[in-house]
Amino acid sequence: MTTTFKKAAGIIILASVFGLTACNSSASTGNSAEATNTPAAEATASPSPAAAEGSAPPATAAAPDTAAGNTSGAVAADSAGQLKELLELARQGKVPGVEYAAHSGMIDEVEAAWGEPDTKESAGKGIYSTYSAKHVVFGSNKGSKIFDVRSSAADLQPLTLKEIEQTLGKPDDTAVNGNDKIYIYQAGKEYQLKFIIPEATGTVDHISVFSEQDSFNNMAG
Structure with a gap:
């Protein structure tokens, strides 16, 4: 057991x-x-470092920057072309879209074609006739000769001083009228191209093509 x-x-x-x-x-x-x-x-x-560096998101993120750069370049090119055209027309006494020129045009011709202006008033060195629907004002002397053509067309008003100076260089002269700053470029011997920029907006309100010698009344008597 x-x-x-x-x-x-x-x-x-x-x-x-x-x-x-x-x-x-x-x-x-x-x-x-x-x-x-x-x-x-x-x-x-x-993921491995190589996979992370070669992944799609960085390439996708870069695309908007490239596109934005192209858009900015296109806008700058459009502004430059527009400003060069303004200076070229100013050498002829004209603003875009208006056939009547400073120095050679007569206010009687404008009134015959466009009718009576919305307003006509004495100001500064002459009489100013305003055509609101056309965004144009003509300054004429007592002999009816046009010495000032102003335009406030909508496509002018986005322009800034920076864009103007980048294309046309520094202005030949400047002036102040109340809260408006005026930047003046000589357009040949006869004319001045003026950009009027209010302090409140920092962009163009209107332009003026001005013939100083015609701003005086040269009528005899």
Whole structure:
């Protein structure tokens, strides 16, 4: 009986030893699997530096900057062309869209073609006739000769002094009339091209093509 008991006890002890060994082996295998699997998951989730640098978003973000630069260049080119045209017309005594010129035009011709002005009043060195619908004002002397042609056309009014100076250079002269600043460019020997810019807006209100010699009344008597 004692011998049998000892054998049974020995078998139980061996079984326990084998069971503990098996558990330790399983635990080691599980830990090894975790150690092996974790870096693999992290490597999959994190892109390589090369992939990050070559990804699409930076290229997409650059596109609007390029487009904006092109648009700005186009606007600047349009303003430059417009200003060069203004100076060229001023050398002929004219403003855009008006055939009647300072020095050579007569206010009687304007009235025959356009009708009576909305207002006609004496101001400064002459009589000023306003045609509101055409955004044009003519200054004429007592002999009816036009010496000043002014335009407040809508496409002139976005122009700034910076744009004007970038294309035409610094003005030959400046003047102040109340809150308006006047920037004067000589357009040949005969004419002046003036840009009138109110302090309140910082953009052109109107332009003037002016013939100073005709601003005086040269009628005899």
